[in-house]
Amino acid sequence: MTNSGFISRFCSIRNNTVVVNNKTEFFRPDEKPEKFLTGVYQHFAIQYPKFYKMDILSKLGFLSVELLLRDTGLLEKYAGHKTGIILMNASSSLDTDRRHQESILDRANYFPSPAVFVYTLPNIMIGEISIRHKITGEGTFFVRERFDASFLVSYIRQLFDTGILQCCITGWTETNGDDYESVMYFVEKTDRPMDGIANFDAATIQKLYDKVK
Amino acid sequence: MEQLIQKLKEEIIDALNLSEMNPEQIDDKAPLFIDGLGLDSIDALELTVLLEKKYGLRISTAEEGKKVLYSVRSMAEFITANGKA
Amino acid sequence: MSDRVFVTGIGVISALGFDIDETASALQKSKSGIGRISLFDTVYKEEIPVAEVKASNIELAERAQVKQDGLFSRTSLLGLIAARQALSQAQVRDFAGTRTGLISATTTGGMDRSERFFKEYLKNNRRGRLRDIVTHDCGNSTEIIAKQTGIRDYVTTISTACSSSANAILLGARLVKNGMLDRVLAGGVDALTLFTLNGFNSLMILDRNGCKPFDEERNGLTLGEGAGFLMIESERLVKKQGKTILGEVKGYGNACDAHHQTASSPEGNGAYLSMEKALITAGLKPAMIDYINAHGTGTKNNDLSEGIAIKRLFQDSVPAFSSTKAYTGHTLGAAGAIEAVFCIMALQHQWLYPNLNFRQTMKELGFSPVASFQHHVPVRYIMSNSFGFGGNNTSIIFSGC
Numbered sequence: 053m054t055n056s057g058f059i060s061r062f063c064s065i066r067n068n069t070v071v072v073n074n075k076t077e078f079f080r081p082d083e084k085p086e087k088f089l090t091g092v093y094q095h096f097a098i099q100y101p102k103f104y105k106m107d108i109l110s111k112l113g114f115l116s117v118e119l120l121l122r123d124t125g126l127l128e129k130y131a132g133h134k135t136g137i138i139l140m141n142a143s144s145s146l147d148t149d150r151r152h153q154e155s156i157l158d159r160a161n162y163f164p165s166p167a168v169f170v171y172t173l174p175n176i177m178i179g180e181i182s183i184r185h186k187i188t189g190e191g192t193f194f195v196r197e198r199f200d201a202s203f204l205v206s207y208i209r210q211l212f213d214t215g216i217l218q219c220c221i222t223g224w225t226e227t228n229g230d231d232y233e234s235v236m237y238f239v240e241k242t243d244r245p246m247d248g249i250a251n252f253d254a255a256t257i258q259k260l261y262d263k264v265k
Numbered sequence: 266m267e268q269l270i271q272k273l274k275e276e277i278i279d280a281l282n283l284s285e286m287n288p289e290q291i292d293d294k295a296p297l298f299i300d301g302l303g304l305d306s307i308d309a310l311e312l313t314v315l316l317e318k319k320y321g322l323r324i325s326t327a328e329e330g331k332k333v334l335y336s337v338r339s340m341a342e343f344i345t346a347n348g349k350a
Numbered sequence: 351m352s353d354r355v356f357v358t359g360i361g362v363i364s365a366l367g368f369d370i371d372e373t374a375s376a377l378q379k380s381k382s383g384i385g386r387i388s389l390f391d392t393v394y395k396e397e398i399p400v401a402e403v404k405a406s407n408i409e410l411a412e413r414a415q416v417k418q419d420g421l422f423s424r425t426s427l428l429g430l431i432a433a434r435q436a437l438s439q440a441q442v443r444d445f446a447g448t449r450t451g452l453i454s455a456t457t458t459g460g461m462d463r464s465e466r467f468f469k470e471y472l473k474n475n476r477r478g479r480l481r482d483i484v485t486h487d488c489g490n491s492t493e494i495i496a497k498q499t500g501i502r503d504y505v506t507t508i509s510t511a512c513s514s515s516a517n518a519i520l521l522g523a524r525l526v527k528n529g530m531l532d533r534v535l536a537g538g539v540d541a542l543t544l545f546t547l548n549g550f551n552s553l554m555i556l557d558r559n560g561c562k563p564f565d566e567e568r569n570g571l572t573l574g575e576g577a578g579f580l581m582i583e584s585e586r587l588v589k590k591q592g593k594t595i596l597g598e599v600k601g602y603g604n605a606c607d608a609h610h611q612t613a614s615s616p617e618g619n620g621a622y623l624s625m626e627k628a629l630i631t632a633g634l635k636p637a638m639i640d641y642i643n644a645h646g647t648g649t650k651n652n653d654l655s656e657g658i659a660i661k662r663l664f665q666d667s668v669p670a671f672s673s674t675k676a677y678t679g680h681t682l683g684a685a686g687a688i689e690a691v692f693c694i695m696a697l698q699h700q701w702l703y704p705n706l707n708f709r710q711t712m713k714e715l716g717f718s719p720v721a722s723f724q725h726h727v728p729v730r731y732i733m734s735n736s737f738g739f740g741g742n743n744t745s746i747i748f749s750g751c
Contacts, residue, residue: 101286104285137606150468164549165552167308167310169549172545182608196506305610306612
């Protein structure tokens with residue numbers, strides 16, 4: 053396996069702070085996740101009304117990728133089917149699972165919402181991102197106890213080496229009650245250093261993840 | 266009928282999370298699906314839940330659904346015809 | 351550096367039976383596992399058919415060789431039973447000197463226990479046994495299988511809706527092919543829950559009469575449950591240990607439909623891409639595929655989308671195809687793996703599976719699935735499709751040896 057790959061951009065949304073490539077772009081303390089995320093959407097004037105239908109996990113993932121790619125022209129360099137989305141978290145879609153569960157328990161007040169049920173799968177977030185950015189390459193969602201940088205790196209390098217992907221959106225997006233965090237990376241297959249952050253390797257990925265904890 | 270239509274528009278905005286819309290922006294007679302508001306199949310299901318939850322009315326077939334959910338006005342007419350306005 | 355990737359063991363449990371032999375018998379007899387709900391109390395008991403594994407959790411615990419002391423969800427019990435079968439057939443006894451991985455997949459995790467807890471908890475938040483929710487996470491059943499079987503080197507869980515276990519097999523094959531592991535036990539599990547029953551019902555895609563995949567009058571899917579696992583080993587290891595080969599993982603592809611959260615694109619783009627990718631990685635032309643085990647859920651949307659994609663890709667050489675979901679129901683996260691097991695069995699015995707409940711050809715397709723069980727059919731390359739909500743589409747090609 054060659055050591056190919058470069059991290060071109062990095063975006064984290066955690067502790068009510070949005071950071072893109074080491075620069076804090078937005079900060080609003082003391083707000084609950086849903087309100088905060090709506091604030092992010094409005095602040096950056098994103099204009100995608102379907103945002104409001106998403107559950108918190110999808111909103112978080114959607115926004116992280118939106119800000120990751122915004123005004124960069126990065127995706128336009130690649131064909132949709134050569135762009136992949138490989139994500140990971142610990143709680144799957146637990147928040148929304150709870151909402152759905154509550155709606156089916158009371159027979160006297162039984163009105164399960166199909167729109168809620170749709171989001172009881174973590175990879176719907178991948179679906180939302182793909183629809184928005186017309187990404188048709190490989191997508192997978194892993195459920196792990198903790199962020200595993202070396203796994204993601206070796207997995208994606210393989211996809212690069214075998215020519216399946218030329219670029220990839222990857223990271224960790226987790227929500228559980230009032231706790232949430234999203235850390236997204238845009239990685240490109242290349243040996244040449246570019247206008248980016250760093251080489252695509254486990255140590256760098258982990259370092260960026262740990263940076264604003 | 267007009268009061269019902271106004272109420273329905275607010276309920277639709279709420280049920281479908283159309284947070285960036287005002288009732289004034291929804292045309293009574295415009296198609297809700299494909300053209301017009303461009304709602305999708307999940308939205309259609311949510312509207313059938315809305316009719317049941319708020320008005321106690323059930324839609325039994327997809328064909329009936331297509332007619333009833335065509336526009337806000339057709340929804341209001343359905344509700345009125347069934348004595349639930 | 352790439353090794354070939356072989357299947358040396360298979361394990362399955364579903365509405366058709368508790369093991370490979372029972373499953374084979376039901377398949378050959380065209381005997382569907384769909385029936386009335388018996389596992390839990392619900393208003394839909396008389397209304398919605400399902401495909402249950404015909405055993406209580408206590409019975410499953412016995413078969414899984416564990417004590418049902420409260421720490422095993424139905425999901426992990428089903429998974430353990432199938433996992434042990436695959437390991438046993440592959441004659442995997444110890445792990446010394448061999449890098450072994452476990453990749454499992456699920457959508458509901460331990461929801462069967464959690465929903466019981468939640469009901470009590472909502473009435474009074476001092477009620478409900480906390481032990482009922484420690485099994486909730488998707489990773490829990492995987493970890494239980496790992497612990498019980500002794501697999502330690504690499505353990506992970508994939509959750510991508512109905513393509514979950516197909517993706518587990520894809521990942522397992524890739525890791526072995528690239529020399530990162532010597533062998534992988536790959537598959538998936540899902541148990542029936544009120545959660546999924548009510549959820550799918552709210553989407554109005556459950557056929558009240560049992561699913562009829564690829565039929566003009568189809569009206570929805572039938573939920574099922576179960577588990578399937580494949581023991582996937584490298585060419586090198588198989589030769590070294592003199593293992594019996596059941597089949598080969600020849601090619602695979604995953605793509606995103608990028609159309610809608612739950613509906614597939616009318617042109618079947620995601621399906622087309624994943625099938626095409628699988629052919630490319632397998633080095634095969636469409637005309638070389640002998641049989642497609644379709645995703646074929648029986649919903650108006652999937653069967654049209656998948657059918658159109660098959661038509662576009664295979665053109666004049668559409669192979670024999672069928673959905674086995676009228677046998678097992680749609681086993682969600684376990685579907686890819688259970689159907690992979692069926693594909694390996696078909697390669698071993700040279701079978702073709704019928705698409706039960708089929709009566710009328712779909713107007714848009716103009717071609718029909720296999721109508722009755724076939725013995726003695728020369729089958730060399732089989733493609734298996736699994737398409738999940740979120741537009742996650744996976745196709746895997748297995749070949750006979």
